[in-house]
Amino acid sequence: MxxxxxxxxxxxxxxxxxxxxxxxxxxxxxxxxxxxxxxxxxxxxxxxxxxxxxxxxxxxxxxxxxxxxxxxxxxxxxxxxxxxxxxxxxxxxxxxxxxxxxxxxxxxxxxxxxxxxxxxxxxxxxxxxxxxxxxxxxxxxxxxxxxxxxxxxxxxxxxxxxxAGITTYSPLRHWQVGPGKKVGVVGIGGLGHMGIKIAKAMGAEVVAFTTSESKFAEAKRLGADEVVLSKDKAQMAAYSGKLHFILDAVSAQHDINAYLNLLRVDGSLALVGAPEHPLPVAAFSLIMGRKSFAGSMIGGIAETQEMLDFCGQHHIVAxxxxxxxxxxxxxxxxxxxxxxxxxxxxxxxxxxxxxxx
Incomplete structure (x- = not known):
């Protein structure tokens, strides 16, 4: 016993x-x-x-x-x-x-x-x-x-x-984010703020997406190269077909097709937020650019240790x-x-x- x-x-x-x-x-x-x-x-x-x-x-x-x-x-x-x-x-x-x-x-x-x-x-x-x-x-x-x-x-x-660290690190690593990649991070909260820091440390060009203009300065402080007000159609349109990868950290209902449209050919969007209800995906949001819509959770033990060591090397904490x-x-x-x-x-x-x- x-x-x-x-x-x-x-x-x-x-x-x-x-x-x-x-x-x-x-x-x-x-x-x-x-x-x-x-x-x-x-x-x-x-x-x-x-x-x-x-x-x-x-x-x-x-x-x-x-x-x-x-x-x-x-x-x-x-x-x-x-x-x-x-x-x-x-x-x-x-x-x-x-x-x-x-x-x-x-x-x-x-x-x-x-x-x-x-x-x-x-x-x-x-x-x-x-x-x-x-x-x-x-x-x-x-x-x-x-x-x-x-x-x-x-x-x-x-x-x-x-x-929060491993939940964002794992997809960024899996989809090979690094130098030469333009990466979107949607949502600047507990997960999103870590995603910005880690993607930047990996060498990517980071574009943060937020529904609040009040978070622009915060996103820049966290390491974002550019910030987009997702409610502004003109700002969103400027990034159409430009991003290699998007990390979506939003748990509220939102229009996933608006973000899939921002991916370049062969781009991927990985969902780490957990909306309560299904997110409708239009077939043509994926078909027209051979795009991928994926999900990711935490990483394994070895990858979590790798993440901790990476964050230690790059002086990243929450x-x-x-x-x-x-x-x-x-x-x-x-x-x-x-x-x-x-x-x-x-x-x-x-x-x-x-x-x-």
């Missing part, structure tokens, strides 16, 4: 309930496990949707959080990659089968058996239980799914790289606003209103000072 211990966390017991402090059970480290004292945890839109059971039925109690940065406080006897004191990260998954074709290709996010999400997924180690995320004081993870954080990074601002865990419900409401530049990060010291329940 798996030994467990009680720790402090923040979560919710129902879709309509606010998040509050609770005690949860974590497994004690097994021979291949790394135990991590969580210092910072980013707040992702996925956290909000899962806590409120908006992406299919969630399991409760639900403790979100998959942008985790912390320090190793113990390791199992067979752990080779990490030692006590190492600064590490945990992203969107904490397990997979490790045997299927995709796991063997370092594409664990596409595991044929289904990856084990960092929260709200069946827990392989505790029968009948499910995983709890980073809104907690510590986490125990198999060493294969633990990532090394570069020494030069601000740790709080590095946390969102574990989701733009963040730090909050105490007690402000998480307020942060969720602000997130819904787009009132954050560009990612909330929880200082987990605010939880560790609280008494156990």
């Amino acid at each position: 798996t030994e467990t211990t009680n720790i402090r966390a923040y979560g919710t017991k129902a879709a309509e309930a606010p998040l509050n402090q609770m005690d949860i059970k974590r497994r004690k480290p097994t021979p291949h496990d790394v135990e991590i004292d969580i210092l910072f945890c980013g707040v992702c839109h996925s956290d909000l949707h899962t806590a409120r059971s908006e992406w299919g039925p969630s399991m409760y109690p639900c403790v979100p959080g998959h942008e985790i940065v912390g320090k190793v406080i113990s390791v199992g006897e067979h752990v080779k990659k990490f030692k006590v004191g190492d600064v590490v990260g945990v992203g969107c998954m904490v397990d997979s089968c490790r045997a299927c074709q995709y796991c063997e290709e370092d594409l664990e996010q596409f595991c044929e058996s289904g990856m084990t999400g960092t929260y709200n997924a069946p827990d392989k180690h505790i029968p009948g239980a499910f995983t709890f995320g980073g809104y907690s004081e510590s986490v125990v993870v198999h060493e294969h799914y633990v990532l090394r954080i570069p020494e030069n990074m601000d740790l709080a601002a590095a946390a969102p790289l574990l989701c 733009d963040i606003e730090m909050i105490d865990i007690q402000k998480i419900n307020e942060a969720y409401e602000r997130l819904l209103n787009g009132d954050v530049k560009y990612r909330f990060v929880i200082d987990m010291a605010s939880l560790k000072g609280q008494p156990m329940l």
Whole structure:
């Protein structure tokens, strides 16, 4: 029987309930496990949707959080990659089968058996239980799914790289963005602001698209070479057939054909935002230029480490606003209103000072 211990966390017991402090059970480290004292945890839109059971039925109690940065406080006897004191990260998954074709290709996010999400997924180690995320004081993870954080990074601002960073890096790398490529980034939010920074560091010419003129200066500050007001038909028409690749980070309903029109022949648009309803695609938006409309999620563990190392080399982190865990419900409401530049990060010291329940 798996030994467990009680720790402090923040979560919710129902879709309509606010998040509050609770005690949860974590497994004690097994021979291949790394135990991590969580210092910072980013707040992702996925956290909000899962806590409120908006992406299919969630399991409760639900403790979100998959942008985790912390320090190793113990390791199992067979752990080779990490030692006590190492600064590490945990992203969107904490397990997979490790045997299927995709796991063997370092594409664990596409595991044929289904990856084990960092929260709200069946827990392989505790029968009948499910995983709890980073809104907690510590986490125990198999060493294969633990990532090394570069020494030069601000740790709080590095946390969102574990989701927002890899979600944008993976498609940019897959579609070979680099020098000589003209790349569009649609939406300047938690994902889009990372997309601009990373595409620019890869050497591309970056064009940012926004519905708000107030974000022009911000987009330039983030690294965009040009900024387009997407509501202005004349501005959009000026880029018709000009872009090699578009990273679409918008989760609201929008006209995808207007952006497909901006691709040159053999261009690709990859969707990383998750609109609630289908986006109608006109056949001729694709046929006339042999264009591709694709989607992308996170990357595998090796690619996520590659992303972290790349960001370390190019001094890239997220733009963040730090909050105490007690402000998480307020942060969720602000997130819904787009009132954050560009990612909330929880200082987990605010939880560790609280008494156990």
